[in-house]
């Protein structure tokens with residue numbers, strides 16, 4: 001089965017998938033502080049596939065995640081999905097950033113859900129699936145621990161039903177039980193949802209994906225099936 | 227994200243300006259600011275920009291380090307100019323048969339140039355001085371004020387902290403803003419798809435239950451204001467938490483005192499002092 005299965009990540013263009021073509025990213029381009037974070041990144045991701053992006057600290061994983069989420073425009077090359085640049089379709093690209101706190105802009109947990117039109121009972125269900133039954137919708141976000149904020153961020157993200165989800169270090173700093181809970185929630189997502197998980201911890205995140213891409217020094221060094 | 231606005235960002239070069247003591251540079255800036263306070267005319271504006279330009283060239287800085295301003299700053303300057311133009315006043319300029327009172331606009335232009343000039347000098351300080359040298363320099367300059375019980379050490383420790391947290395705060399503010407824009411797009415998409423009527427024949431217009439465009443605009447306005455507050459609050463609390471950590475780490479290392487790198491005075495300091503004094507004297511002589 002695994003041998004016959006075509007790889008979910010390849011250099012072959014597919015319809016509806018995400019295509020990165022020779023993507024490079026330079027922070028502070030054309031200034032004295034210019035810093036090349038990504039270079040020559042080319043691959044496609046099939047719709048509905050579950051991909052892991054692994055690499056050391058500073059290898060460019062987060063930068064790539066921001067590009068996949070349509071929040072950074074590649075300095076060179078193209079990042080497209082369904083013939084349109086990713087930067088034009090951010091509402092469809094759900095993203096959990098590494099420092100989740102910065103993206104939870106509502107005062108309370110409940111308001112964070114309702115920002116995206118998710119109502120009380122759906123919010124409760126989403127929270128339960130992340131194993132955070134002890135937090136109320138009226139709880140203020142700044143009173144939550146980093147791990148709790150991450151889980152709330154994930155609950156909101158999963159309830160939004162985006163076709164593509166990008167997770168930057170979703171398991172960092174969580175205990176084993178929390179990690180298992182998140183893996184279960186990811187695997188319970190509709191099978192047509194594309195999930196890209198960025199991590200420096202391959203072992204812990206392996207259950208979240210079927211294919212992996214390794215970044216070294218801002219370039220793809222390895223692509224393989226798990 | 228690129229060419230985001232940063233105040234303290236060092237450009238590693240070897241130049242006479244880089245070799246000038248941080249104390250000298252701060253004193254020179256203070257002298258220019260004082261000069262503006264006493265002679266706030268066009269000549270002082272010319273003085274400040276000449277000093278800035280000469281320093282920029284002498285520091286061998288690339289043009290690429292000049293930041294693109296955040297839109298809000300540009301809008302602020304622009305609206306000031308528009309207000310100035312509306313307010314009119316002497317002198318009157320004849321444009322065809324139409325008389326335009328340019329006084330307000332002229333004052334506003336001068337005010338903008340003063341503000342930008344001082345900002346330019348601050349940027350120059352940041353580009354040519356390693357941030358870690360600033361607290362020591364400020365301590366040196368504030369030392370005389372200990373006599374009037376100014377808590378110099380507290381000020382310097384605060385500054386040392388600010389210097390370390392500033393880049394982080396800038397990055398976090400930029401990230402939060404990018405995320406907020408994406409979030410707003412997601413919200414708008416939702417509102418739009420929610421207000422699409424079920425049957426196509428009903429059309430988008432004349433559906434009583436749909437809020438009119440005016441109330442939608444008001445909604446958007448309120449949401450935006452709330453969000454701006456949220457962005458500021460979120461990045462600030464995040465940065466405050468971080469600076470608390472850095473402060474604790476500094477204390478754990480045994481001292482809250484900023485390390486003082488008292489480098490010696492040299493020829494560059496002498497030249498900088500002469501140039502500054504000449505500029506200030508020139509402004510006072512020409513503007514009297």
Ligand SMILES: Nc1ncnc2c1ncn2[C@@H]1O[C@H](COP(=O)(O)OP(=O)(O)O)[C@@H](O)[C@H]1O
Pocket residue numbers: 027028035036037055056057058059060061062063064397
């Ligand atoms: N905002 C930024 N400005 C400048 N350089 C950055 C910025 N963010 C990250 N970098 C640099 O880009 C490289 C890749 O960073 P990142 O994508 O965060 O790596 P990872 O997530 O794999 O740890 C690093 O060298 C990092 O220092």
Ligand SMILES: [Mg+2]
Pocket residue numbers: 061062063098
């Ligand atoms: Mg990262």
